[in-house]
Amino acid sequence: MTASPTPTTTDPGYLRRLDRVVRHVQRHLDQPLTVDGLAEVANFSPYHFHRLFTAIMGETVAQYIRRLRMERAAWHLRYSRRTVTDIAFDCGFEATESFSRIFRAHFGLPPSRWRRDRSVFAPAPAPTGDTAMTTTPHRPSAPAGLDTAAVTVATRPARTVASLRHTGPYTAIGPVFERLMMLAGQKGLLTAETQVIQISYDDPRQTDADRLRADACITLHGPVPDIADLAPLVRQEIPEGRYAQILYTGPYTGLEAAYSWLYATWLPDSGHEVAHRPCQEIYLNSPATTAPDQLQTLILLPVE
Numbered sequence: 001m002t003a004s005p006t007p008t009t010t011d012p013g014y015l016r017r018l019d020r021v022v023r024h025v026q027r028h029l030d031q032p033l034t035v036d037g038l039a040e041v042a043n044f045s046p047y048h049f050h051r052l053f054t055a056i057m058g059e060t061v062a063q064y065i066r067r068l069r070m071e072r073a074a075w076h077l078r079y080s081r082r083t084v085t086d087i088a089f090d091c092g093f094e095a096t097e098s099f100s101r102i103f104r105a106h107f108g109l110p111p112s113r114w115r116r117d118r119s120v121f122a123p124a125p126a127p128t129g130d131t132a133m134t135t136t137p138h139r140p141s142a143p144a145g146l147d148t149a150a151v152t153v154a155t156r157p158a159r160t161v162a163s164l165r166h167t168g169p170y171t172a173i174g175p176v177f178e179r180l181m182m183l184a185g186q187k188g189l190l191t192a193e194t195q196v197i198q199i200s201y202d203d204p205r206q207t208d209a210d211r212l213r214a215d216a217c218i219t220l221h222g223p224v225p226d227i228a229d230l231a232p233l234v235r236q237e238i239p240e241g242r243y244a245q246i247l248y249t250g251p252y253t254g255l256e257a258a259y260s261w262l263y264a265t266w267l268p269d270s271g272h273e274v275a276h277r278p279c280q281e282i283y284l285n286s287p288a289t290t291a292p293d294q295l296q297t298l299i300l301l302p303v304e
Contacts, residue, residue, distance in 0.1 A: 014268040017042040045276040055264030058138040070106040077115045143257040145250035158240045161217035162233040169209040176216045195219040196283045243300040251292035277302035
């Protein structure tokens with residue numbers, strides 16, 4: 001494993017690319033807007049784009065679009081004579097019923113009452129032209145237990161792993177790891193060199209919790225068994241790749257805050273481009289024998 005030198009210059013490209021997204025959203029609030037489409041505008045993979053956007057902007061893509069649409073609608077309801085239907089269409093809604101429901105959930109009043117009630121402040125809508133970001137980029141603080149002074153970028157070698165797929169909340173993956181370890185022990189796969197890894201494929205701020213996908217893995221060392229002999233474990237290859245590595249010590253519930261710091265605070269100033277590969281977590285001790293505040297997780301963020 002070879003470490004790369006730390007970049008000495010700041011790369012402002014991430015903020016420029018997010019600014020392109022913000023401008024695009026502001027100009028197309030009346031049209032369908034998807035994460036995949038906006039990721040293409042920013043030239044990111046959808047997975048990393050959403051996590052980067054959420055970390056820097058302080059809200060998800062869907063929340064940001066909904067807020068801008070609602071602010072535009074509130075302003076037009078207050079200061080124009082346009083019908084509720086026209087305003088709903090202008091904000092990308094195909095039916096006034098869904099528009100009214102979301103507007104009421106956002107502002108606490110239905111559109112008709114909002115239009116009449118002059119005591120309620122109407123926010124200025126986001127501009128539609130080529131203006132810069134309307135939201136100050138968010139730079140979250142590092143959570144306790146994150147060793148921010150020791151971020152390294154290194155090339156990790158290819159690894160062969162045995163895995164089991166988990167679908168559901170990431171916090172509910174524990175039983176899958178327990179089954180993985182039981183089966184691995186029965187098959188004689190556990191050695192002093194074994195690493196326990198989670199590969200996460202979805203962003204929990206974007207994907208419904210019951211649809212999140214992750215692989216619970218252990219590294220294989222020595223002669224690798226045939227695929228048939230591993231069943232029901234699945235053999236897969238993790239290719240060689242470069243990763244930003246940072247150690248987090250603490251309960252697994254703090255990992256999301258650690259990722260937010262990596263994406264929003266470290267990455268834009270790192271000089272590195274995020275790569276189109278999933279993140280990984282290497283668990284250095286076991287929750288079965290370790291207090292939550294002493295759990296150690298090595299977070300791997302893929303970079304070019």
